[in-house]
Amino acid sequence: MRPIWIIAKRELASFFNSLLAYILLIAFLGFSGLFTWLTGSDIFMVKQASLQSFFGVAYWTLFFFIPALTMRLIAEEKHTGTLELVLTKPVSDWQFVLGKFLSTLLLILISLVLTLPYYITVANIGPVDHGAVITGYLGLILMSAAYISIGLFASSITTNQIVSFLLALLIGIFFHLLFSILARSFPGFAGRLLDYLSIDSHYESITRGVLDTQDLIYFFSIIFIGLFASERALAKRNISDN
Amino acid sequence: MDIIVQNVTKKFGTQKALDNVSFTVKTGEILGFLGPNGAGKTTTMKAITCFLMPNEGDIKVGGYSIRENPDEIKKNIGYMPENNPLYKDMPVIDYLSFVAELQNIPALKIKGRILDMVNICGLEGEKHKKIGELSKGYQQRVGLAQALIHDPKVLVLDEPTSGLDPNQIVEIRELIRQIGKEKTVILSSHILAEVEATCDRIVIINKGKVVADGTPAGLRKQAQGREILKVTIEGADANTVFKALQTLSNVHLVDFLSKSNNTFELQSKENTSSRRDVFKMCVDKGWFLTELTPTETKLEDVFRELTLK
Numbered sequence: 001m002r003p004i005w006i007i008a009k010r011e012l013a014s015f016f017n018s019l020l021a022y023i024l025l026i027a028f029l030g031f032s033g034l035f036t037w038l039t040g041s042d043i044f045m046v047k048q049a050s051l052q053s054f055f056g057v058a059y060w061t062l063f064f065f066i067p068a069l070t071m072r073l074i075a076e077e078k079h080t081g082t083l084e085l086v087l088t089k090p091v092s093d094w095q096f097v098l099g100k101f102l103s104t105l106l107l108i109l110i111s112l113v114l115t116l117p118y119y120i121t122v123a124n125i126g127p128v129d130h131g132a133v134i135t136g137y138l139g140l141i142l143m144s145a146a147y148i149s150i151g152l153f154a155s156s157i158t159t160n161q162i163v164s165f166l167l168a169l170l171i172g173i174f175f176h177l178l179f180s181i182l183a184r185s186f187p188g189f190a191g192r193l194l195d196y197l198s199i200d201s202h203y204e205s206i207t208r209g210v211l212d213t214q215d216l217i218y219f220f221s222i223i224f225i226g227l228f229a230s231e232r233a234l235a236k237r238n239i240s241d242n
Numbered sequence: 243m244d245i246i247v248q249n250v251t252k253k254f255g256t257q258k259a260l261d262n263v264s265f266t267v268k269t270g271e272i273l274g275f276l277g278p279n280g281a282g283k284t285t286t287m288k289a290i291t292c293f294l295m296p297n298e299g300d301i302k303v304g305g306y307s308i309r310e311n312p313d314e315i316k317k318n319i320g321y322m323p324e325n326n327p328l329y330k331d332m333p334v335i336d337y338l339s340f341v342a343e344l345q346n347i348p349a350l351k352i353k354g355r356i357l358d359m360v361n362i363c364g365l366e367g368e369k370h371k372k373i374g375e376l377s378k379g380y381q382q383r384v385g386l387a388q389a390l391i392h393d394p395k396v397l398v399l400d401e402p403t404s405g406l407d408p409n410q411i412v413e414i415r416e417l418i419r420q421i422g423k424e425k426t427v428i429l430s431s432h433i434l435a436e437v438e439a440t441c442d443r444i445v446i447i448n449k450g451k452v453v454a455d456g457t458p459a460g461l462r463k464q465a466q467g468r469e470i471l472k473v474t475i476e477g478a479d480a481n482t483v484f485k486a487l488q489t490l491s492n493v494h495l496v497d498f499l500s501k502s503n504n505t506f507e508l509q510s511k512e513n514t515s516s517r518r519d520v521f522k523m524c525v526d527k528g529w530f531l532t533e534l535t536p537t538e539t540k541l542e543d544v545f546r547e548l549t550l551k
Contacts, residue, residue, distance in 0.1 A: 089316060
């Protein structure tokens, strides 16, 4: 387990050594703060002490930011050759992938912790549904983890960071938007299946305060499949097509 | 720890990068791994360091198989890959401490090990700089330092001196020779002089196959065969000398090297020497022997002969 943490620690440090982490934090807090307090359907407009608008904005900002964080994780290491350096130390492919995953998840957790003042402020204005806020944050974390694992997979199959970024967005947009749109135009089983595949429907029920094991299974499946596919993509160097 | 490579075959698609490669490196030996570009040197090294798994065959490092105990092998190998990849945005010290942690060095000893490495590799003045800001020679030292930090018994270096200037090459070579006194070292290169200067034994590989395996002196001897002399004789017309040389009993072949200088290349018959005959002939005819140099077969020639087939 130790190698996972060592790799995650290094990666997290490198987020903060480059400007990336600060850009993410400022942009994320800026966007979500703007739409929670100042414009659109902000708190004063809806006249309700709720964080629904914050969760709505975070849903979209994280969707765009996460691929920007994950795009270099493996692609860059493959491109510069440092992958070889790490994997010839006593580190397995799995530990490497999990370390990278953990580093980005930690960064997202940090940025979510920094939004807690919103919650505290809102709670001082009026009665807040605390349960809904807790599950709301949980929903954001689960959704982020799912997109990180998708982004990690996109990063593991290419050495080009732009390709990795766009691919992560392309896969992501299906879960984020397209499946739920398609679900409306398909009746019966296909419609229900597409609806189940869309992150939207699961996220929504969680932020409303409904925590269903079905939703948890859904998120953990995406996370696992993404990580598994990344590990396989790394191990592919050893499979030769005869 | 010794390294035993047994019948290793590695395919990329339909192409065989390694074709039934076998050789051994004894404990404490410095082995030079030679071959033209694309011969399979790097692939072999990647297989030894457990980055690539061969399709067939096995490699044992100190008795551990790459198929069964890759983690044991990884703990005992220091590896510097081709082109020396490093995290360019990390300061030297941070990077070395990252590698030390990955190599499971106890936390208390990490600081001491890093200082040792900084001393051995001459990084004192650069240890707080970012790796990307260092010159190529210093980056190479960082590459060596990260390979040595856990005091491995085996060292695998893939073209450790490529891209360095002549002074740096000498320094790095000296460093490797010093370190190599206690460790088993494999070093790949296509600079022959380097291998000859540093290594105890040489393996030459071409198109994925081992084509030669022996000491530098042994390989040279093997390719030597006939005596070859470079001769310059003054005092007569070049053609006259040419004809006279051809009549000598032990001479197999005469060739002009430079007609205007009267310089010739003589090849003697097998197991004979014509040095005395040439001198005697000059004395008899009253010519001046101004040059008589036996040409040694260089490692370059051995290399060319083996790899151009």
